Amino acid sequence: MSGNLSLLLEDLSRLVRTESPSTDLDAVGRSARVVADLVHERLGRRPEILCVDGVDHVLLRGADPKVMLLGHHDTVWPLGTLDELPYTETAGVVSGPGCFDMKLGLVQAIHALAWLRRCRGTGVLDQVTLLITGDEELGSTTSRALIEQEAGRCRAALVLEAAGPGGALKTGRKGVSLYRIEVLGRAAHSGLDPEKGVNATIAIAEVVLAIAQLADPAAGTTVTPTVMSSGTTPNTVPATATVAVDVRAGTAEEQHRVDRAIREVAPVLVPAEIRVRGGINRPPMERSAAAALFSQAQRIARRLGHPPLEEMTVGGASDGNFTAGMGVPTLDGLGAVGGGAHARDEHAEIAWILPRTRLLTTLIEELAEF
Template identity: 70%
Template sequence: MRGSTACVMILAHHDTVWPLGTLADLPYSESDGIIRGPGCFDMKLGLAQSIHALSQLKERHGDDILEHVTLLVTGDEELGSPTSREIIENEVLPCRAALVLEAAGPGGALKTERKGVSRYQIEIIGRAAHSGLEPEKGINATIAAAEVILEIAELADQTVGTTATPTVLNSGTAPNTVPAKAVFDVDVRASTAQEQQRVDQSIRAINSRVPGAEVVVHGGINRPPMEHDAAISLFRDAQRIARNLGQNPLSEISVGGGSDGNFTAGLGVPTLDGMGAVGGGAHARDEHAEIAWILPRTELLRDLVEELVHKSES
């Protein structure tokens, strides 16, 4: 749904990490105040809450208010938003706020800060040789990869929350052959764009200390950080609205995971994340959401959108 004079974007996604057929052995269920099922927490409930909040606004104000709201539902967020990023960024530019219906943090905390995400695949090119007859003629990509991995891991800085984590590693072809190639993945998270750039530049500058080995870097920065300054004003508005609705005090949280809110905040659009389901178990078989939070969070979204629209008109 796209408002012709939109000033607020509600951002959601309908894809999950679950393969086709999961519902057959992990069906939707509801008991003891909990709903369960693949994707209920991340983030189909948030999408449902968005639709009901907009329906309530239409009942209050008619169709006119919907002209000021864009509801954007993407289908590739769990893959890193490779095709939807451009759409998100183009649609959010005219808006004064983006409200992301990803799941909330523990205890219903809204997400006011997300780390930026960078993904790399590092390729080490060596030279094969028989490891028994003439290993000296080879260039050992495994040894070169090990040294580069340690160097990349040292780029992490716990004092500012930057992580640099080598993950999947593949090297070599046979037990009696000097490895000619090694490939490993690196996951980097950073709280500021400056830190993200520092790590990116450092990774691209790495050279192997194994003579003759070549380092090839693929990938790079995937999502910019959602920094606290982009969210704090909206969070304070949400706190006040929650009080007016008689709800429990809102809390905020900083998280390492990325969302499409990173893109909107990266463009300078005020962004508040985690306004969706309250529960837990994202991407796991115990994924669940608490029913008691559904109506309060729908009402909070409704009134926050209403206030933002009225501010834009005044």
């Protein structure tokens, strides 16, 4: 494969300079159009832009797909970030909001398909489905059904999220559960008759302590109470309190254990009402879903003369959790090599771009059996 690095970087610059914060649907819509134009220009086919509950997703569906390429074009960065953190190419590093997570991965996928199309003909595109969603950073609430629908037609899913340190592929991801727990007490004047109140602050404190005990470090299960609020004024017994809880688990069994336990938690000292909203968001991506694909990628890397491929399991989730949860063989972390996801030092290393694009291209070629 003879990749055109200059053209690839030009396309990356175009995507990064199109800001696409998940929470701004107009910006996501503009980004989807730019992504769709890029796909059309490089592959000669116009993808669909599917709007689901106001969120735009880009889909190029193969007629008889064997491989799914999966990514997202939304980012965590608000509009105007480019003014502070512009797109740059300096000293072998690309930087800019969303370059690492995960716009470079999108460009690599498009260029891998473009190379296969040039070498193998337009029929290549019938064997592959490319799905680029617009709400991954928010939990993929509008795209999950689409992801699962398209993955169900394929024999493998390749996820273009960024690689781990040193280019490690991601063969395991913890499942994610998200909760919002509300405690309902009763207000009263804290000086005149506090005994008439039911103190939601005390009750939520009990709940938080009980929930934190559900973690199991030996199993790799984390249960983290995060954002909490309570009360209205300093002289009022709080009538309501809320806490958000983030749960990460390596197996479905652990994920369901914690889910059941959270729904059974109740305060002891204060007779308050508990309401639990939310639940399991993404199932775990267990290594068994990636093992065969990782071995195949290792063989390809050796054949191409690349450094030995490493693998890792991470706490963060991706849309690969959905495909793996369906039983579709899934390999993740095939995108950018660099660091700083969601941070001001977000960057990708240029030296890795063409070798990883070659790896991806060959993996697609083998899986689709061109």
